[in-house]
Amino acid sequence: MKKQKIIVSAVFAAVIAALIAGIILTDSLYVRTEDISDVMEDAVLHERNRVALFGMEVNPGLISAFAVTAVLLVFAAIVRIFVIPRFKTVPGKFQMLMETLVGYFDGQAKLNSPHRNSFLGAYVFAAGIYIFVGTILELFGFQVQAVSGVSVALPAPLSDINGAIALGCLSYLVILGGGIVNNGIRGAGKALIEFSLPISMSFRMFGALLSGALVSELVYYYMALSFVLPVVVGVLFTLLHAVIQAYVLVMLTALFFGEVSEPHVKKPKKAKTSEV
C-alpha cells in the first residue's frame, strides 16, 4: 500500500515537472507584441483590437454578445424540443435545475412587484441568464482575429461599455415602461425621478465586469503568475462576479419596477379642526 502511494506520488511529480519545463521552454516561441499597459488600456477601451463584422469594425464584446445569444438560443431550442416534452411531475436533476432557475426569477419578479410581474419575470430571466453566461464566457478564452491581425480572447459582453450601456438603459426603459403601463404619468414621474439609474446600472456592470477582465489580463500576462493563481483568480473570481452581477441587475430592476408600478393609494384627507 505504502509502495503504491510512493509510485503514484513520483509519477505525479514527474508529470508536473515535465509540464513546467515544457511551458518554460516554449515561452520563448511567443513574442509579445503589446506592453501590459497597452493590453489593459485596450481591455477597457477596445480602440485598437477591433473585429470585423459585416463590413463594420466592432468591439470583441459585441462578438461575445452574439456568441452568447447563439449558444443560449441553441441550448434553449434543444431543451425545448428534446427535454421539456419529457418533463415529469416528479422532476429529475436537469428538470429541477431548469425549474429552479425559472422559479427563482419568477419569484423575484413576484416578490418585488406583486401587482404586475409577468413581463418583468421574463425580462429578468433573460437578463440574469445573459449576464451570467456572458461573464462565464471569458473563462473559455475563445480567440477571434482582430482587424490588426492580433488574436483577441473574447471578453464578457458586458465588459464592453456599449453592452453595459445597452443593458443598463434597457433595464431603465423596462422600469419606465412598467411605471407608465401601471400608473400612467404618475408612474413615469416616479421612474424619471430615478434619472441616474441607467447611468449607475450601466457603469456598475461595466466596472464590475471590466475589473474581472483586467485582473485576469494582469494575471495571465505574467508567466510566473500563470501556474496556480489562474485557477483561483480566473475561475472562482469570474464565477463569483458572474453570479453577483446577475443578481444585482435582477434585484435592482425588479425592485425599481415594483416601486414604480405599485398602485397609487390616496391618503385620507385630514379633517379640518375648527379653531376656537
Next chain:
Amino acid sequence: MPLNIDWQQILLHLLNFAILAFGLYLLLYHPIKKFMKKREESYREREDKANQTLESAREKSEEYARKLADADREIAEKRKTAEQQVSAAREEMLKDAKKEADAIVAKARETAREEKDKAMKEANAQIKEIAVEMAEKVISHGADDAFESFLAAADKQEEKDES
C-alpha cells in the same frame, strides 16, 4: 465619443439582447412556467378533491352517527311501546284469567250447591222411604223386631252409601 462609446454598437447590443430575451421567453421561460403552473393546478385539484372526499366522508360519518342515534331512539321507543303493550296484555290476560277463575269458582259453587241440594233431596227421600218401610215392618212384626229391623235397614243403607 469618449470611452469608445458607439451608438451603433449599443443598438446592436440592444437588438442582440431583444432577440435573446424573446427566444428565451418563447423556448424556455414560458413552457417551463406553463408546465409548473399546470403541475401546481393538478396538485391543487388533487388537494381539493382530497378535501372534498374528506368532507364527504365526514358528512357521511355524521349522517351515519345521526341515523344510528335515530335508530337507537326508535328502538328505545319501540321497546317502550312493546313493554307497555306486553304489560297491558298481561294485565288483560290476568283480568280475563281472574274473571274466568271467578266464573269457574262460581260455577263450581253452584254445581256443589246443586249437588248438595240434590243429595239432600235424595237423602230425605230415602229417609222417608226407610221410615215408611220401618213403620210398615213395625206394624207387621212387633216392636223388638221392628227395632232390629230398623238397625239392619240402617246398616244396609250405610253400606249402600259407602259403595
